[in-house]
Ligand SMILES: [Zn+2]
C-alpha cells in the first residue's frame with residue numbers, strides 16, 4: 465500500500481519491478497513467497513521485515529542503471545569481521561534456528577540471483593548482508609491511523625455528525641483488532657546511512673524519531689552540540705540507560721558486540737561493584753563472565 469500514486473511509481477521505478485509477484489501473489493510456490501514463509505518460520509518479531517529489506521537491496525541494484533553507485537552506497541554501512549557476522553547472524557536467528565541460515569540462503573538465491581551481485585549470493589556474502597541488515601536496520605513504526613483519528617477528533621462537527629464519526633471509528637478499531645490484535649502501528653524497517661554512522665552513547669546528544677509518520681527519519685539534538693563534538697545516539701532505550709554500567713554493558717555486548725566507552729561509562733568505571741536491582745536478578749547469568757579491565761581495551765564502537 466502506498467500513500468500516493470507517486471510513491472507507488474517511485475517504488476516501481478526503484479525496486480518493485482524485480483519483486484513484483486503479479487498474479488502469483490498468493491502462490492505458495494512462488495520463490496519470493498517461499499522465502500517469506502521460511503523467514504516467518506524462523507524469525508521472531510520485531511524484525512519482521514529484515515529479509516525483504518535484503519531482497520529490496522538486491523532489487524534496487526538489479527533495477528538500477530548505475531549499479532556501482534548503489535553497491536558503493538550499501539558498502540558505507542558498517543560491516544564486520546567474519547566471526548562477528550556469524551555471531552550477529554546467530555543472534556538474529558536465535559539458538560533454535562541457527563542452522564536455518566543456509567536454508568534462507570538457498571531460497572534467497574533461488575528467488576533473486578543476479579550475476580552482477582554474485583558476491584551477495586555466496587554463503588559468506590549472504591551472511592554478511594544478513595548481518596548488515598541486522599545491525600544497521602532501523603525499525604520504522606508509524607501510526608497513520610491514529611494520526612487520522614486525531615485529525616478527526618479535531619474537526620468541528622455538528623453533534624449528529626460527531627456521533628456518527630465516533631461510532632464509525634469505534635467500529636473500525638474493533639474490526640482491526642479482530643484481524644491484528646491490539647497492535648495498530650505499521651511496522652517496517654529501513655537503512656539510514658547518516659543515522660547508521662552515529663555511534664552509541666549512554667548519554668546521547670541526539671535522538672532518532674519519525675515525527676512525520678512516514679519513512680523520514682529525524683535526528684534531533686537533545687541539547688546544545690558544540691562544533692566538532694561527536695553526534696551520538698543511544699542503542700539503549702531510556703529504561704536501559706538508567707541501569708547500572710554493568711547492566712548496560714551486558715546488553716550492548718550481547719546485542720551490538722562492543723564495549724561502551726562513552727563518558728558516562730568512563731565516569732562510572734570505579735563503580736564496578738555497585739549493583740543495581742536488575743543486576744541482582746541477572747547475577748546468575750552474569751556469573752562466570754569475565755568483566756575485567758582487559759575487555760575495556762577493546763573499545764570499538766561501531
Ligand atoms: Zn507489483
Ligand SMILES: [Zn+2]
Pocket residue numbers: 665666667712724725726727728729
Ligand atoms: Zn556507555
